[in-house]
Structures are given as structure tokens and as C-alpha cells.
Amino acid sequence: MTPVESSLVELFARDPREPGWLADARLEALARFRARGLPTSRDEDWRFTSLAPLAPVVLERTRPADAEDGAAPVAALLARAPGGGGPRLVFVDGRLRPELSAADGLPAGAVVASLAQALRETPALVKPHLGRLARPEEHAFVAANAALMADGGFVHLPAGATLDAPIVLVFLASGARPALSSPRTLVVAGEGARASVAEVFLGTDGVYLTNAVTELVLGEGAEVEHVRLQDESRRAFHVGVVVAEQQAKASLAAHALSLGGRLSRSELRTRLVGEQASVAANGLYMADGERLVDNFSWVEHAVPRCSTTETYKGVLDGHSRGVFSGRIRVMPGAQKTVAYQMNSNLLLSDDAIVDTKPQLEIFADDVKCGHGGTVGQLDEAALFYLRSRGLPAAEARGLLIYAFAAEMVDLVRAGSLRAAARDLVQARLPAGARLLEAA
Known part of the structure; x- marks a missing residue:
């Protein structure tokens, strides 16, 4: 051991x-x-x-x-x-x-x-x-x-x-x-x-x-x-x-x-x-330095007419590593299932790594299921536009990163929880203190 x-x-x-x-x-x-x-x-x-x-x-x-x-x-x-x-x-x-x-x-x-x-x-x-x-x-x-x-x-x-x-x-x-x-x-x-x-x-x-x-x-x-x-x-x-x-x-x-x-x-x-149960699984993960952050989901549709929506986003910098592994299993007889997975990642450095593995296991034939994943970097054109309007580089980067992450924060329905999540996320961003003041 x-x-x-x-x-x-x-x-x-x-x-x-x-x-x-x-x-x-x-x-x-x-x-x-x-x-x-x-x-x-x-x-x-x-x-x-x-x-x-x-x-x-x-x-x-x-x-x-x-x-x-x-x-x-x-x-x-x-x-x-x-x-x-x-x-x-x-x-x-x-x-x-x-x-x-x-x-x-x-x-x-x-x-x-x-x-x-x-x-x-x-x-x-x-x-x-x-x-x-x-x-x-x-x-x-x-x-x-x-x-x-x-x-x-x-x-x-x-x-x-x-x-x-x-x-x-x-x-x-x-x-x-x-x-x-x-x-x-x-x-x-x-x-x-x-x-x-x-x-x-x-x-x-x-x-x-x-x-x-x-x-x-x-x-x-x-x-x-x-x-x-x-x-x-x-x-x-x-x-x-x-x-x-x-x-x-x-x-x-x-x-x-x-x-x-x-x-x-x-x-x-x-x-x-x-029947008619539903789950919306949402995730936001952020890492920098040498840190590793892993997200795993497993959803089993055991009966007909249920739905799943999964949306996960990652923001990775430095030499960090992000992992997303999502599995949706549609069991035999679970007809009329509707299930979608999406994992999007924003890499802020050339050394950051992401492993994304959305998966579907379908044992029924009357279903609507799909999955996808994206990996990208900051839009240089958008960054140039913000810089041309007088924003310092750190604040411009912070705004673009938050725009990417905000979708997940805004999905939280309870207002006090959403505000707390927003503050914690913004504190992790470049020029986060300035962003918090502006908010």
C-alpha cells in the first residue's frame, strides 16, 4: 500500500x-x-x-x-x-x-x-x-x-x-x-x-x-x-x-x-x-500552474422518455491539465430518450493539456443523442478590439475569459449562489480585482 x-x-x-x-x-x-x-x-x-x-x-x-x-x-x-x-x-x-x-x-x-x-x-x-x-x-x-x-x-x-x-x-x-x-x-x-x-x-x-x-x-x-x-x-x-x-x-x-x-x-x-425525469449537468473548471482538474459524469437512462443535457467548460493555463470524461448509457427499452453532451475548452498557453472523452452507450433504437467537444484559444481579433478601445492587456484577457466562463455561472438559478460563483471565478482571472470592482 x-x-x-x-x-x-x-x-x-x-x-x-x-x-x-x-x-x-x-x-x-x-x-x-x-x-x-x-x-x-x-x-x-x-x-x-x-x-x-x-x-x-x-x-x-x-x-x-x-x-x-x-x-x-x-x-x-x-x-x-x-x-x-x-x-x-x-x-x-x-x-x-x-x-x-x-x-x-x-x-x-x-x-x-x-x-x-x-x-x-x-x-x-x-x-x-x-x-x-x-x-x-x-x-x-x-x-x-x-x-x-x-x-x-x-x-x-x-x-x-x-x-x-x-x-x-x-x-x-x-x-x-x-x-x-x-x-x-x-x-x-x-x-x-x-x-x-x-x-x-x-x-x-x-x-x-x-x-x-x-x-x-x-x-x-x-x-x-x-x-x-x-x-x-x-x-x-x-x-x-x-x-x-x-x-x-x-x-x-x-x-x-x-x-x-x-x-x-x-x-x-x-x-x-x-419516466420523464431530467438532468442538466453543468460544469466549469479552471486550472493553472501544474494543477490537474478532472470531471467525470455517468448518467444511466433506465426507463423511457427521459432527458439529459451535459455542458462542461474548461479554462486551462500554464502547464495545467484538464480532463472531461462523460458517459451517457441508454438501457434497453429506454425509448424516446433525449441526451446531449458538450465539452468546450479554452487553452491559455501552449503547455496546457486537455483530455476530453464524451461517450454514448445506446442500447435502444428510438432516441435522440449526440455529443461533441471543442478546444480553442482566445480570439486574437477580439483581444485586439478590446485593446484598441483602451483596455490593458490583462483586463482584456480577463474579460474574454469571463465571457467564455459566464455561460456556466449564469446557469445557476439561485441568485446568491450565482453571485458567489461569479466572484470566485472572477478572482481567478487576469486583473480579477479590477473585474470585481467593475461588476
Whole structure:
């Protein structure tokens, strides 16, 4: 085993206060991880992404004192996180900070709480769903998360519940030590429920691993917007796996904005199991220097008359590398499926690399499916036009890059989440401070 794999195994500890079913699930997940180990480039789904930079890292446990010692940096991170006036839970180094959190104004029967609290107080709401979609036997990072998760978010929306303000789950990393954070989030939306849920990952400078797993259970006719904003330390490692299941007429809009991390991977896996379900998967990824950012999606159409739209954009500079691998599988009998994939990339240097692999696996004959990918550079004519109007070179480049990226930001429906995403993206651009002032 590599040092990081050994340290993950050594971090496992049994909690005698846990219910037996959860303790058993942890032990099984640990066994799965030990047998499987972390993926390598020999695994098809990881063919373009090497975990070699992570292999020598020895991970440690976070301690409550870490967050206390890093109070000032944590406050600065929290100032960058979206609010919006709705429920917000704040976790620092994987631990809920109640004094920074609030879950008021919920409709009757709705629950927004930490997962640890929900396991103590409402286990009947958690047990039927936790681990049902994200299965340790299918994914090494899911297995590690299932064995080592300590806390995370729990959202339960009863049938017909509607939230106008987004639910925001903020995960902050103090960067005090090479620590592991394993947040686990479970969102259960009942029949006809409507809400926006955001997971925000921010970190101070440091080497650490965030291994996040999210399960989304959408009942018939539920409408959920799920937004992941990831702007971790430039030396950190981040793996985020979102697994969803959608019943009839359920609608999922999933946005993944991957901006930080030395090596990051964002995954979306969803099954459409009820007719007329739909998913819109949107992603924006940005990298520079020697950083690598990977996006993976897997959508299975199990029944007829469902639709998928995937749109991912990447902005790559320096010697960075971007990866997009998207797979849409149309199962036998899933007639009248409509599915499209598009991946567009903007390369800002001659040394940046992108690997794009949109895929369709179709086992039905009455479908409308397509995919495509583009790789290009900044339009020199447009750049010359802006320079001729008096804009400095850095601002002109920043405006053109943002014009390319803004399509993905503007797809976020919740206004406060869209504004936060815009600010994080613009801060990554040339002359970003000036662009923020102009906005």
C-alpha cells in the first residue's frame, strides 16, 4: 500500500456510540478499501488522472484546536462563502460549528441538520438512504468515505416542501496539518419538493485531502438544484462524488465549479428510474500552474422518455491539465430518450493539456443523442478590439475569459449562489480585482 492508503486505513476507529448497522457498514467499507486500494491510470475511469502526487502524503486526524488556532483564516474563508438568507451549516475541518450555523425558516416537516445530529435524533429518516446509492464496492473513494466519515449535511424535504432561499453547506479547511476531511451529505427530496442545495469547499493554504460524498434522492416530481463550489488550497487534494437517483418527472440541475486544488476530481453519477425525469449537468473548471482538474459524469437512462443535457467548460493555463470524461448509457427499452453532451475548452498557453472523452452507450433504437467537444484559444481579433478601445492587456484577457466562463455561472438559478460563483471565478482571472470592482 502507498503511504496515503496506509494512513487512511490507520485513521479508522470504531465509535461505540454508533448504531450497530452503521458500525457494520463502516467495517465492510474499510474491508472494501483495503482490498481495492486507490485507483490507478490502469482503471478506465481514471485513465487520464494519476494520483501519484497524493500517494506519498501521510494524512493525520484534524483536532478541535486546529480550527481554533486558525480562527482568523477561517473567518476570512467564511466571508467568501454564499449566504442568501436561508439555512446554512458551517463545518470546519469536518466538524460542525453550531455558532456559525443556522437552520431557521424551514417549512413544516423539513430537516436541515448535520448528519451526526440526524443519526442521533432522526435515524429513521437516514438509515433507508445512507449508503444505498453511493456503494463502497463500486468506488474506492466512496469506500474510504463510508469507513471514515464523521459528519456532513442532512437535508430532508417532505412531499410538497418548497424553499425559496438556498440551503448552503459550507466546508472549510484550516490547512493546519495534512489532514483528511470526509464529509458525507444526504439530501432526500420528497414528492414535488423544490429546493436549491449548495456545497461549498474552501481552504487556507496547506496540504490536505477532502474526500466528499453526496447522495441525492429525488422523489416523483421533485426539483432540486445542486451546486458544488470548490475553491480549495492550491496544494490540496479534492475528490467529490455526487450520486443521485431520480423518480418520475424529477428534475435535477447539477452544477460543479472546480476552481482550486492541486489535484481535484468532480464526479456526477445519476440514474433516471422514472419516466420523464431530467438532468442538466453543468460544469466549469479552471486550472493553472501544474494543477490537474478532472470531471467525470455517468448518467444511466433506465426507463423511457427521459432527458439529459451535459455542458462542461474548461479554462486551462500554464502547464495545467484538464480532463472531461462523460458517459451517457441508454438501457434497453429506454425509448424516446433525449441526451446531449458538450465539452468546450479554452487553452491559455501552449503547455496546457486537455483530455476530453464524451461517450454514448445506446442500447435502444428510438432516441435522440449526440455529443461533441471543442478546444480553442482566445480570439486574437477580439483581444485586439478590446485593446484598441483602451483596455490593458490583462483586463482584456480577463474579460474574454469571463465571457467564455459566464455561460456556466449564469446557469445557476439561485441568485446568491450565482453571485458567489461569479466572484470566485472572477478572482481567478487576469486583473480579477479590477473585474470585481467593475461588476
